[in-house]
Amino acid sequence: xxxxxxxxxxxxxxxxxxxxxxxxxxxxxxxxxxxxxxxxxxxxxxxxxxxxxxxxxxxxxxxxxxxxxxxxxxxxxxxxxxxxxxxxxxxxxxxxxxxxxxxxxxxxxxxxxxxxxxxxxxxxxxxxxxx
Numbered sequence: 001x002x003x004x005x006x007x008x009x010x011x012x013x014x015x016x017x018x019x020x021x022x023x024x025x026x027x028x029x030x031x032x033x034x035x036x037x038x039x040x041x042x043x044x045x046x047x048x049x050x051x052x053x054x055x056x057x058x059x060x061x062x063x064x065x066x067x068x069x070x071x072x073x074x075x076x077x078x079x080x081x082x083x084x085x086x087x088x089x090x091x092x093x094x095x096x097x098x099x100x101x102x103x104x105x106x107x108x109x110x111x112x113x114x115x116x117x118x119x120x121x122x123x124x125x126x127x128x129x130x131x
Contacts, residue, residue, distance in 0.1 A: 097103070105115075
């Protein structure tokens with residue numbers, strides 16, 4: 001009996017009512033002018049984006065060139081600083097040699113000056129005596 005019920009005609013719901021088809025509304029024919037405008041717009045937009053992108057790339061390149069120039073200038077200044085430091089050290093060495101005590105003593109002897117004996121030296125006290 002179960003098999004008979006399985007294949008028996010089942011009650012089927014009625015289909016939903018169909019909607020009335022609206023009468024096709026015709027769009028007014030677009031004039032040729034607006035089609036051309038649309039075509040121009042379709043061409044202009046990508047050109048505008050490409051030119052904007054090209055300007056941005058040119059800006060990036062300009063910034064990179066400026067950074068490279070600054071790097072070259074810094075490198076040249078570093079080299080100049082190293083040269084000046086070496087020159088300052090050489091001048092300090094010459095100054096030290098020129099102001100050394102043996103050199104001054106030799107120059108004084110050539111001029112006929114002699115060193116005073118230690119016993120001939122005296123000191124002057126500038127402090128007031130009333131303390």
